[in-house]
Amino acid sequence: MSGLFDFTDYGALLGLVQNSLIAAALLGVVGGLIGVFVQMRDMQFAVHGISELSFAGAAAALLLGVNVALGSVLGSLLAGALIGLLGVRARDRNSLIGVLMPFGLGLGVLFLALYEGRAANKFGLLTGQIVSVDTVQLGWLVSVSVVVLVGLAVVWRPLTFVSADPEVAAARGVPVGVLSVVFTVLLALAVSLAVQVVGALLVLSLLVTPAAAALRVTASPVLAPLLSAGFALTASVGGILLALGGSIPISPFVTTISFAIYLVCRVVAWRRTRRGWGGRRPAGAETARPVPAAVP
Numbered sequence: 001m002s003g004l005f006d007f008t009d010y011g012a013l014l015g016l017v018q019n020s021l022i023a024a025a026l027l028g029v030v031g032g033l034i035g036v037f038v039q040m041r042d043m044q045f046a047v048h049g050i051s052e053l054s055f056a057g058a059a060a061a062l063l064l065g066v067n068v069a070l071g072s073v074l075g076s077l078l079a080g081a082l083i084g085l086l087g088v089r090a091r092d093r094n095s096l097i098g099v100l101m102p103f104g105l106g107l108g109v110l111f112l113a114l115y116e117g118r119a120a121n122k123f124g125l126l127t128g129q130i131v132s133v134d135t136v137q138l139g140w141l142v143s144v145s146v147v148v149l150v151g152l153a154v155v156w157r158p159l160t161f162v163s164a165d166p167e168v169a170a171a172r173g174v175p176v177g178v179l180s181v182v183f184t185v186l187l188a189l190a191v192s193l194a195v196q197v198v199g200a201l202l203v204l205s206l207l208v209t210p211a212a213a214a215l216r217v218t219a220s221p222v223l224a225p226l227l228s229a230g231f232a233l234t235a236s237v238g239g240i241l242l243a244l245g246g247s248i249p250i251s252p253f254v255t256t257i258s259f260a261i262y263l264v265c266r267v268v269a270w271r272r273t274r275r276g277w278g279g280r281r282p283a284g285a286e287t288a289r290p291v292p293a294a295v296p
Contacts, residue, residue, distance in 0.1 A: 019137070026142065028233030028234070028235070034148065034190045039215055044208050046184070048204060049101045051191050052104030053076065053107075055200030059112050060107070080184045080187060083100075147189060151185075158175075194207055197254075
């Protein structure tokens with residue numbers, strides 16, 4: 001372990017990753033909040049599909065010498081728009097994502113193969129880099145985070161209703177189709193943030209795992225998003241702080257922290273189940289979902 005970690009100049013190194021820490025904190029909050037809806041809407045596969053085109057966009061920007069964060073955002077938005085407009089039904093959506101994933105990954109690999117710059121830049125798009133966020137990128141990340149958070153705040157109540165019971169929501173006049181497209185675009189923006197911090201391959205660790213952990217221990221529409229954001233924030237910032245003293249990329253630390261939190265939540269849920277039902281789980285108790293607030 002002594003060769004894996006070296007905290008000798010840790011204080012001085014912290015000053016080099018201030019932008020990355022801010023970006024990671026923003027990602028933790030955004031990813032944790034939007035992850036709850038990813039779970040409710042069963043769109044975990046979509047997160048991975050969007051990340052592949054986000055990776056392709058970032059790789060294209062790297063090849064062209066333009067802002068990588070902008071390329072990642074544009075790639076994510078393209079994927080989100082396609083999924084939101086063409087994948088209305090779950091079957092259509094999964095098929096479309098299955099088509100987009102290899103296409104986006106192939107494009108990204110092509111662009112990286114043509115790129116003649118530093119190998120670390122290529123590797124960082126896939127697995128993340130703790131010093132990869134410069135001032136210009138941070139400005140993009142802050143702007144995108146604000147857009148996602150404001151968008152979620154505007155549609156939170158009707159989106160919760162639609163995600164929990166789309167048939168009843170449609171019968172009540174809630175614009176299910178419009179909200180689905182809006183959410184997919186917001187999800188795409190959140191994915192573009194994750195690609196900048198943990199890379200394209202491991203975005204699920206911040207946009208899926210924390211929310212899955214939170215929903216293991218609570219079904220509260222208030223507590224679940226707060227726990228999810230807290231878990232994602234702990235994994236993203238904690239991963240950077242550990243990676244700063246290590247010799248390997250940030251991703252293994254982020255994913256390990258996120259997975260450890262999930263395991264703890266599963267144990268807590270199991271102990272509650274044993275204590276509350278004598279070891280028998282009632283029907284429908286496998287996955288908790290937040291109870292939606294009433295929408296007029």
